[in-house]
Amino acid sequence: MDEGTGNGEAPSANEAALVLQTVAEFSRRSLASLLPPPEKSILLDVAFRAAREAAELGILSTEEPTGLGLWDFPERPDSFHLSKRILSLLAETSAAVSWHFHSLALGRWACREAGLAGEEAAIAAVEGRCGFARGALFRWLSGQALSEGDRALLQENFLSPGQGGAPAVVQAGTGWGRALFPALSRDGLRLEWHLYRREKLSAEPVGDSHGLEGTASWLLSIPARSEPEERAHLSGGEAARLLLHALAIQAAGLLAVGVGSTRAALRSARRYSTERRQGGSLIGELPAVQQLLGEAAANLEAVETLLESLSVIPKDVRELRRFFAIRAVAHPLLCQAATSALQVFGGYGYMRDYGMEKILRDNQHLKLLGGTPAEIRLCLGAVGEESHVA
Amino acid sequence: MWLEGLGAPDHPLSLPKSLERLPRPIRDAVQYDPVSLWEHDTRLLSPALQKYRRQVRHFARTVLAPRALPSDSNEHGADTQEILAAAGREGLLSDLLPKPFGSLPPWVFARAFQLVHSIKMEELCAGCGGLGLLIGAHALGTIPLVLSGSLSTIRRFVLPAYRENFEGRPRVFAYGITEPSGGSDVEDSHGGASYRPFTTARKVPGGWRLRGRKVFISGGDIALGVCAFAAIEGEGLESWTCFYVERQMEGFERGRSELKMGQRASSATELIFDDVFIPDGNVVGKVRGGWGLNRTVLNYSRIPVGAIALGIARGAMEAATGFSLKHRLGGKRLADYQDVQLSLAQMMMETQAMRALLWQSASGIAPTQARSSMAKVFCSDTAVAVCERAMELLGNHGFLRGNLAEKGYRDARLTQIYEGTNQINRLSILEDQMEALLGNSKE
Numbered sequence: 001m002d003e004g005t006g007n008g009e010a011p012s013a014n015e016a017a018l019v020l021q022t023v024a025e026f027s028r029r030s031l032a033s034l035l036p037p038p039e040k041s042i043l044l045d046v047a048f049r050a051a052r053e054a055a056e057l058g059i060l061s062t063e064e065p066t067g068l069g070l071w072d073f074p075e076r077p078d079s080f081h082l083s084k085r086i087l088s089l090l091a092e093t094s095a096a097v098s099w100h101f102h103s104l105a106l107g108r109w110a111c112r113e114a115g116l117a118g119e120e121a122a123i124a125a126v127e128g129r130c131g132f133a134r135g136a137l138f139r140w141l142s143g144q145a146l147s148e149g150d151r152a153l154l155q156e157n158f159l160s161p162g163q164g165g166a167p168a169v170v171q172a173g174t175g176w177g178r179a180l181f182p183a184l185s186r187d188g189l190r191l192e193w194h195l196y197r198r199e200k201l202s203a204e205p206v207g208d209s210h211g212l213e214g215t216a217s218w219l220l221s222i223p224a225r226s227e228p229e230e231r232a233h234l235s236g237g238e239a240a241r242l243l244l245h246a247l248a249i250q251a252a253g254l255l256a257v258g259v260g261s262t263r264a265a266l267r268s269a270r271r272y273s274t275e276r277r278q279g280g281s282l283i284g285e286l287p288a289v290q291q292l293l294g295e296a297a298a299n300l301e302a303v304e305t306l307l308e309s310l311s312v313i314p315k316d317v318r319e320l321r322r323f324f325a326i327r328a329v330a331h332p333l334l335c336q337a338a339t340s341a342l343q344v345f346g347g348y349g350y351m352r353d354y355g356m357e358k359i360l361r362d363n364q365h366l367k368l369l370g371g372t373p374a375e376i377r378l379c380l381g382a383v384g385e386e387s388h389v390a
Numbered sequence: 391m392w393l394e395g396l397g398a399p400d401h402p403l404s405l406p407k408s409l410e411r412l413p414r415p416i417r418d419a420v421q422y423d424p425v426s427l428w429e430h431d432t433r434l435l436s437p438a439l440q441k442y443r444r445q446v447r448h449f450a451r452t453v454l455a456p457r458a459l460p461s462d463s464n465e466h467g468a469d470t471q472e473i474l475a476a477a478g479r480e481g482l483l484s485d486l487l488p489k490p491f492g493s494l495p496p497w498v499f500a501r502a503f504q505l506v507h508s509i510k511m512e513e514l515c516a517g518c519g520g521l522g523l524l525i526g527a528h529a530l531g532t533i534p535l536v537l538s539g540s541l542s543t544i545r546r547f548v549l550p551a552y553r554e555n556f557e558g559r560p561r562v563f564a565y566g567i568t569e570p571s572g573g574s575d576v577e578d579s580h581g582g583a584s585y586r587p588f589t590t591a592r593k594v595p596g597g598w599r600l601r602g603r604k605v606f607i608s609g610g611d612i613a614l615g616v617c618a619f620a621a622i623e624g625e626g627l628e629s630w631t632c633f634y635v636e637r638q639m640e641g642f643e644r645g646r647s648e649l650k651m652g653q654r655a656s657s658a659t660e661l662i663f664d665d666v667f668i669p670d671g672n673v674v675g676k677v678r679g680g681w682g683l684n685r686t687v688l689n690y691s692r693i694p695v696g697a698i699a700l701g702i703a704r705g706a707m708e709a710a711t712g713f714s715l716k717h718r719l720g721g722k723r724l725a726d727y728q729d730v731q732l733s734l735a736q737m738m739m740e741t742q743a744m745r746a747l748l749w750q751s752a753s754g755i756a757p758t759q760a761r762s763s764m765a766k767v768f769c770s771d772t773a774v775a776v777c778e779r780a781m782e783l784l785g786n787h788g789f790l791r792g793n794l795a796e797k798g799y800r801d802a803r804l805t806q807i808y809e810g811t812n813q814i815n816r817l818s819i820l821e822d823q824m825e826a827l828l829g830n831s832k833e
Contacts, residue, residue, distance in 0.1 A: 210796040211789065277571070347605075373782065
């Protein structure tokens, strides 16, 4: 898998299949062996250790992108599709590790696009501090006139040194040394990208959040007078386009991880329904259980179809709307699927041993990352069909 | 400051100001009273129940709420003795009997038994779902003893425990029906028809020998006595008999306490009966009377489970409301934004609907199967939806542990499972209404 096709060429179908086979084996064997049984808490370094191994396999590109690694060339449909499938495969074993890989790959890609050098792992905090500034970000990106209120919201949304209020929350594992942020220029009129070293940030890891155990919810803020290590030399339009693309990759990544974890939930529930007896028969023969399994399967298939339809990175806000519209609908469906699968287990589903409650927590957590459905609805309502990138 | 975008009470067009300009009889036809829905509902109750509701809320706010997050962080529950001692002194561990034997005023016991337990569980679980269950599980363990109809059983087992609880020396009971083969077989008639006994009792001179296991027993780790149900050896569920098993009995052991998604302050413990000798005097109710007793207990306990769900939802809603009033965005409080106001209103409406159904279901003297299952299913499903909404309102702070909304979601999810899954409970509604549906009732 290390021998990639290089920058210009799309991988052949065979190469892509080989990559997915490698990822599946890595997921089933190496990754599964790193994880404790479901009832035990996952330590924060698991995702970091898994990332090291994944880098050796080429799943995570560390040097030049090969076209076969995660988010190597998301602007190419082949790489975009491959990345979604890699994330889903990984998430079938661990949503947290899959999400961590996504964060590192997105960070690396964004740094490359921003022309920022450096080998040290970086994360990209693309979603800002407050739900895309309640739609103001979308209005801005689509070139609409902004009210004073919108400007105030945008100022608050992007991290800046010495800023008061709540910190930004970024979900990732450990092992990252740099963080890339979209930021407003000093005059507040232009988008820029700033790369900070971790030690220049206030970064507090909260390790026992609702889901995605094995990663932390990093509470990030920039101390007053802290300077970025580098600023990207991009025009305002280029910086905005990079944000647009990053938001789309983030949305696709969240969905791909959710699809993988839901597949695992449904598989477990189906297996359980063929083994567990209740009332003298297998529970899978009971219509009540068939209904639960059917609901989970219907929701999952619908979301898989929607995710499959996201094949091209958006050119403008109008196309980005599709990514977000699908997320607003799909993540609640995935949560419902996970909760139905848990219900098949009855009381055992609520106990940590079976791993079902963990998947439900992971899906709930993913639903709130990168914009909650309510925040997304505000964004979708904020821009019309005619909108394009600023 | 008033909330933005809404008619402030001092605005000339607001309801209270508009009413001032109306003549008295018409003004009185529309009520405006600037108190919370909680207060409104409380005033609907009798003076004794009003006092009780305020008292339990105060207990939950001062004793349970400060311990909610620490008890949730502990893998195996909270340090329970201190909390149970406080609950005991408050009369919350002796409320299945009227004064002077228990803590309920005789009038409340006679006329509002169901309602008082709904009120209690809502208030406790608004402070903490897990700690509320810790206290409530004792009542569940005590119901079979009280419903046994045997004064001797009550005198020997319940009254000494109640006396100690009053004195702040917790002595709690647990209820043991669920077996490793699954809970649903022992929670409805259809499942029960093909139940294969896992826990059995064999008659011996002077008593019974109990063998088997029970799982997921709430409070099973701390209970000094358990009402455990077992089939008579060689017979089926129709032979189910309830035995009062005391902690010190030889062969009675506690197995593992489960690691749960939520309600972690209260354990779910495995109980192991290894040829435990149970004297004849410890049979609760009649031999072979256990199935009926169990069904009766479930009818009594499902309404309080609905109340647990309501309390948890209210706790999550209050956490989200507090967050939306505290945090500012774009120079305004979150609660000043219309979409947030819509969300808050939706949560208020849903919790109010839960309480309306619960109080209506609990208004009779004896619960019916359909009413108790409806209350349980509706409240638990709605509570999960309210908690999800509360989490979402907090944005990407919604998944942080320190915010009680995410704990509320984890706590609420259990209410869709225990006391019979919501699927089993839905079927119970139909089972109860079958004769009426098929035209067999004398209406």
